[in-house]
Amino acid sequence: MTHLASLFDSGLTSDIVFSSPLLATAPSSENAPMILAGVLLSLVFIYLASKLGGELSKLVDLPPVLGELVAGVIVGVSALHLLVFPETGAVASDSVVITILQKIAGLNPESIGKVFASESEVISVLAELGVIILLFEIGLESDLRELQKVGSRAAIVAVVGVVAPFVAGTVGLMLIFGMPTIPAVFAGAALTATSIGITSKVLSELGQLKSTEGQIIVGAAVIDDILGIIVLAVVASLAKTGEVDILNLVYLIISATAFLLGSIFLGKFFNQSFVAIAEKLQTRGKLVIPALIFAFSMAFLANAIHLEAILGAFAAGLVLDETDKRRELDQQVIPIADILVPIFFVSVGARVDLSVLNPTSADNRQGLVIAAFLIVVAIIGKVITGWAVFGQEKINRLAIGIGMIPRGEVGLVFAGIGAASGVLDKPLQAAIIIMVILTTFVAPPLLRFAFKQEAGKVAENQI
């Protein structure tokens, strides 16, 4: 009966509002029942989309996550408008969820905007929690010793995968398209990103997460994530002031390195106390709650020192992977990931605006030409990273290179910052977005192909 308040938003006694300062009244503001209704309906749409997309994708032998992304595009701003977000320029009346609520409850005009904003906020945070849990799970499934073994090779893959597309993209845009330096640098920077979420999910679906190639890709994607934070800081500062903030750069490099090494080092001591605590607890959630306290604390810490929350969650997973409770914990994290992770992938798809592909707009046509160039650089610049790996001869170099291709949500962040700072003109913005979309959607099937192709040849290298 927590939503008795719904009676009062429906016109029955609509001037009674919950604002008594004396006490905790309804669980939230006067719009709370409508916000909850909006979140429930959005989740139903998200889950339906993720299952339909994932299953269809699986049926035609493609990675399920690709289907979830495509289903996200279909329910999102590009088509059905079942799931839209204010940041894509959508307003409340664009949202089918809000339209349905409106029909049912007759919201007043002031409430509509608030309900839309709050409902979108909640779904966005749930999506963030989804990718945090995903990276925690990937950390749990990764082997720290194996990662340390591939560490230097992963670092080379990451560095080559940042330098090659950046140089080729920037120089190409300046020489071929006669672009000024700053926008060219920005577009080059957008080419450096790798979506660790999409790549690691595909690897996990292919059962390749624990292969040497899989661990090199995950390790490289983590390092790429850190490099990406640094590159973005540099280009954003360049775009804003025309110069680079060296002090901030040094701070970022030191804090990122200290965080990852520090958490792994301290984790070895923490492991023992975690198991000891979990074994003493007697109430429900005795394993999963302490694990989440650790994961969320690390995610918060990473966020607080201007790194990414997902890096903290990944480090937490790596640390807990070393404990005896690993298998039991893994088992319990699965259903939690199952309900949160699809929210992330469907949301990523839903935010993609396919209208940039429409060739009837002049900006888009010019953008499509630049996009063709960026896509070539984006793919070649990452695929060659596989051949930067030294040592082992029988490694699946193609798979490693392809694993680094998807730009995903990370590429969209670059494009968004560039657009907002006024550095990128419309055609270049559109070109970057098209590059991001294409690299994201092409990588999962290609990765599957690469692993199948060389499955026999490299079997002896796998763990």
Add this chain to the structure above:
Amino acid sequence: MTHLASLFDSGLTSDIVFSSPLLATAPSSENAPMILAGVLLSLVFIYLASKLGGELSKLVDLPPVLGELVAGVIVGVSALHLLVFPETGAVASDSVVITILQKIAGLNPESIGKVFASESEVISVLAELGVIILLFEIGLESDLRELQKVGSRAAIVAVVGVVAPFVAGTVGLMLIFGMPTIPAVFAGAALTATSIGITSKVLSELGQLKSTEGQIIVGAAVIDDILGIIVLAVVASLAKTGEVDILNLVYLIISATAFLLGSIFLGKFFNQSFVAIAEKLQTRGKLVIPALIFAFSMAFLANAIHLEAILGAFAAGLVLDETDKRRELDQQVIPIADILVPIFFVSVGARVDLSVLNPTSADNRQGLVIAAFLIVVAIIGKVITGWAVFGQEKINRLAIGIGMIPRGEVGLVFAGIGAASGVLDKPLQAAIIIMVILTTFVAPPLLRFAFKQEAGKVAENQI
């Protein structure tokens, strides 16, 4: 790297905002990284409180949920301010979470309020999802046939538990305290509530959910929830216009009955298709995602027809309990409940403002006297319901009566609406809140006592 944006909120390039209408940029607004950080930190506090409280409670042989509620009070508005909500009158500067974010990130004054509001909104919705999952789980653990068997007895318990405290409370306040009719009726109405969440959680912790007594209590609490909606509609309309809206009353009674009976009836057909669908799916979450689609749809539907979302979730659980997948589903819902349900109980505790117990204020002193009367009526009025059960002689009547005692969040909703509508003066408001707090906190240990006391005598009645 979804939170690259955090760099830009930290003063580095703070005038670059994410507002490009062309494309989906950052996963949310410019405050998104801070909102996520706030949610992560709040969740860490909530989980720490729930585990500390739950485990300590278990150590002294009390139900863990009582410890979670008390821990919520300690971290909430009454003491530590680690978890505060705008609806209790708290502002951003009251929140320790916001103060920490402020110190770390140097939020600008405009952002602070927005981050506080959004972060609280997200935690409130997570708490709501928690009680929805709890009732879904209770539904899964309840047996529909057993509930039907106890149906008429549960109905009698519910009706007596509404009528007795309402009449005794209203008449008592008018005769003993000389109170006018409308506030007396409102206070009487607040006495009718039963918190299904708290009661069913305690039953589950005591392993008594499937006993005849447990099923009567759950059934009666569900019916009480529906009666509560009707009672509230009546008194709110009375408070507002001085008369009762008969049409709305009839609508509520019909829709509630139709919803519960209809969902159970249709559920028998839906069962088969659910199992058939779940067996065809091949991707991750193949059981839990369809189950949540069903549960959230039912919760949305219940909400949409002005019932409570938790009633829909309970009905969905009852329906799926009848399938072959029941056991497997139950297993997967446990970790999900483990991470969401504590958010609800800690939040309920955190919203309780203990300052109404301070006897140095004159209003509170008067309130304490009225509270003493209300508490007596609240407890006796519910305890006698056990003796309203006909039929079986060896049933644990005391346990049934005690099971109906906790008013929990439901009582707070009544008090809040009364306060906001101006019907209740300060002493009466305080008295109702004290009654709610006391009945909520006293019921779990009493219930445990009642079941232990008569455990031997009624063993033969248990399933």
